[in-house]
Amino acid sequence: MEDLKNIILLFSCLLMLMVCGCQNQNKIPPTRVSSEQIKQLSDNDIFAISQQACVENDKRAIIAPDYNFLSKRLSNLTQNLPQKINNIELNYQVYFDSEPNAWSTVNGCIRINSGLMTLLEDNELQAVIAHEQAHIALKHGISMIRQAPYIEITDKASELVIVVKEETSQQFEIEADNYAFDLLVSKNLDAIGLVNMLIKMPIHAKNQPTSHPTTMKRIANITDRLSHH
Ligand SMILES: [Zn+2]
Numbered sequence: 001m002e003d004l005k006n007i008i009l010l011f012s013c014l015l016m017l018m019v020c021g022c023q024n025q026n027k028i029p030p031t032r033v034s035s036e037q038i039k040q041l042s043d044n045d046i047f048a049i050s051q052q053a054c055v056e057n058d059k060r061a062i063i064a065p066d067y068n069f070l071s072k073r074l075s076n077l078t079q080n081l082p083q084k085i086n087n088i089e090l091n092y093q094v095y096f097d098s099e100p101n102a103w104s105t106v107n108g109c110i111r112i113n114s115g116l117m118t119l120l121e122d123n124e125l126q127a128v129i130a131h132e133q134a135h136i137a138l139k140h141g142i143s144m145i146r147q148a149p150y151i152e153i154t155d156k157a158s159e160l161v162i163v164v165k166e167e168t169s170q171q172f173e174i175e176a177d178n179y180a181f182d183l184l185v186s187k188n189l190d191a192i193g194l195v196n197m198l199i200k201m202p203i204h205a206k207n208q209p210t211s212h213p214t215t216m217k218r219i220a221n222i223t224d225r226l227s228h229h
Contacts, residue, residue: 033151046142047107054109061111064094070117077126080187085137100201104132106141120197127180127193134179140172170214177218181225191229194222 041049064071071094083090088108100116110132117125135141144164145151177194184191198219 035149038145038148038151041145043142046145050105050107050109050141054105054107054111057111058093061093062096064096064114068094070094070114073117073122074112074125077122078129080189081126081129081183082133085133086139088136090133090136102128102132104135104141106136106139108136110136116201119201121193123190123193124197124200125193126189127184127191127197130180130183130189131176131194133183134176135172137179138172138175140176144168144172166214170217173214173218174221177222178225181222185229191222191226195219195226198222 066072066075074092074094078090078092085108090108090110092110092112094117095111095113097113098115099113100119102110102112102116104110110129112125112128116128120128147168148164180194181191184194198215
């Protein structure tokens with residue numbers, strides 16, 4: 001899933017500490033964490049890793065200040081949506097980054113690039129936010145790690161590559177869209193945004209153009225739900 005490669009930029013030291021209890025090292029060689037080692041991680045471990053990943057990403061990003069018009073716009077758009085999920089307070093930031101992208105981590109971080117904010121209308125952005133809230137609510141970040149056959153830790157940028165099967169990725173996207181659809185409808189918001197944002201920019205999918213089968217299926221799924229609504 002491009003999704004999770006983008007979402008979970010986990011940190012090698014932290015993960016290495018958790019899976020093998022090794023001492024902190026200045027330089028950790030590229031390595032693989034096996035599925036057996038992954039299974040030893042508790043939900044709380046994964047929450048802690050996600051929290052750390054969010055903090056580290058924020059440190060590397062250029063974050064729009066609260067008074068910036070994009071931050072104000074995002075804050076306004078979240079007002080009609082839940083502020084908490086699974087009893088976790090959600091927190092948002094806009095990154096100054098021209099790549100149209102959005103991601104979330106299971107501990108409640110939702111990050112949206114300025115490139116996506118300028119590309120989308122308000123109802124389309126609310127659809128993106130609802131979709132990211134869905135990933136958090138459905139704990140996809142945890143399932144994704146649990147189902148990974150292995151995780152590869154690279155020596156550059158402390159990034160992890162999580163291998164996720166195409167079917168799993170597609171299933172999570174459809175599940176998140178369905179959750180987002182119900183959420184938007186329950187708040188009297190326009191669920192057509194889910195389709196329009198996909199047409200404009202399939203989120204999490206820099207390598208997946210609109211013609212990609214997953215995107216086509218997602219659009220068909222929401223269009224079908226809209227027609228029966
Ligand atoms: Zn998604």
